[in-house]
Amino acid sequence: MARTMMALGAFRFGLRHNAYSSLQQDWQFKFGDVQRLGNRAATHFTGWDPEPITIQGTVYTMSQGNLGQIQQMAEYGKTGKPLxxxxxxxxxxxxxxxxxxxxxxxxxxxxxxxxxxxxxxxxTQYG
Structure with missing residues (x-):
């Protein structure tokens, strides 16, 4: 039985198929400065950016990976639809x-x- 490391919609990543070796998530927080006369600027939290998640890996073609999955993901990405x-x-x-x-x-x-x-x-997060 194949174990799934990650599912991205219908696309699957696992140790025996399309394994990824790293997953990195980045959080960026926004602040605005309001200038004040004769004093330092006041900093205010204004929200956050979408959190990008980066997944990196290698598919070895002699394994049982889906060799067309990257191309299929590229085609799906062109639709702009969320997963x-x-x-x-x-x-x-x-x-x-x-x-x-x-x-x-x-x-x-x-x-x-x-x-x-x-x-x-x-x-990145959708919505």
Whole structure:
């Protein structure tokens, strides 16, 4: 039975298929300054930016990974539709959209197909 590390909509990541090696989340908080005469500026919290989540990994083509999944994700990203993102522990990141997707191929077979496909996906909260 294959264990799913992460589900991004219908796209699955697991140890035996499309495994990722890092997941990074970034929080940015916004503050505004109000200038005051003869005193330092007053700082006020004004909100936060969407939290980008970056997922990086490598698909080794000799494993049982879905070699077309990165291309399928790129096509889905072009729709602008949100996906539900849930990790393997059941934690839900809620609705997210694909902001960017990169794919790199390396270590080629004689026929030109790659032995390894590196990917980086950035998603942000939707809504």
């Amino acid at each position: 539900i993102m849930v990790d393997g522990t059941g934690f839900s990141y809620g609705k997210v959209v694909i902001r960017s997707l990169q794919e790199g191929k390396r270590y080629f077979f004689p026929n030109g197909s790659p032995r390894a496909i590196d990917f980086t996906i950035e998603v």
